[in-house]
Amino acid sequence: MAEQLRGLRSGDFMIGFAHTADVGDGVVAEPIWQDPLVIAVPARHALLVHKEVPLHELGGHPLVLCNPHACEGYCRELGRLLQAVEHKLNVVEKVSSLDMMLTLVGAGYGVGFMTATKIPVSQRPDVVIRPLAMDSAVITTYLLRSDNSNLSASLERFIDRLRDSSVG
Known part of the structure; x- marks a missing residue:
């Protein structure tokens, strides 16, 4: 995320995507999608x-979480959600990919988190996906752009299509 x-x-990128709006000065973060968070068991x-x-x-319960270096914004948002857990978290592994998380969950190392939109590409016989019992368990994807960038007409149309397809 830091590189993005x-x-x-610097102007090397015109737009980007992140799972956090905490991007600092000079960058605008606009919410585009919200995905329900589910657990893999x-x-x-x-x-x-x-x-x-x-x-x-x-x-x-042992947790298999994402590595903050691989998915910084997602980890930040997941961390905020998990602050509500009364017990100390038992993180047994931090992984850099969804496939590795599912492999460890399927092997019984712990439970993991993912967004509901990933369910179709991650079905496995050794893992069951369950929703969390809270409506606020969502991960938001933000469109990032420089606050002073002049976007091309084609990029503006692309962003408009993203806005039209957004859920919020």
Whole structure:
């Protein structure tokens, strides 16, 4: 993300995407999409008694989270959500890809998080996906652009299409 922000500020990049609006001066972050957050659970796990998993139920369970260097904004937003868990988080691994998270979850190392839009590309027989029992468990994708950039007409049309397809 730091490289993306440098590129936007220097003019090397015209637009970018991030999972956080915390981008500092010189860059505008506009919310484009909101994706519900879901959890990935091993196929045989105590949390599967819930159709929607309450956040407080995650306390004490081993967690496989994303590596903040690989997905900085997503990790920041997930961290804010997990602050509501009363127990100390038991993070057993930090991974740099969705595939690695699903592999570790499927092997029983812990439970992980992903957005609902990733469900179709990540179905596995050893992992069950459950929604969280809270409407505010969403990850927002932001369109990033320099606050002083003059965008081409084609890029403006692209951004307009993104806005038209947005859920909020």
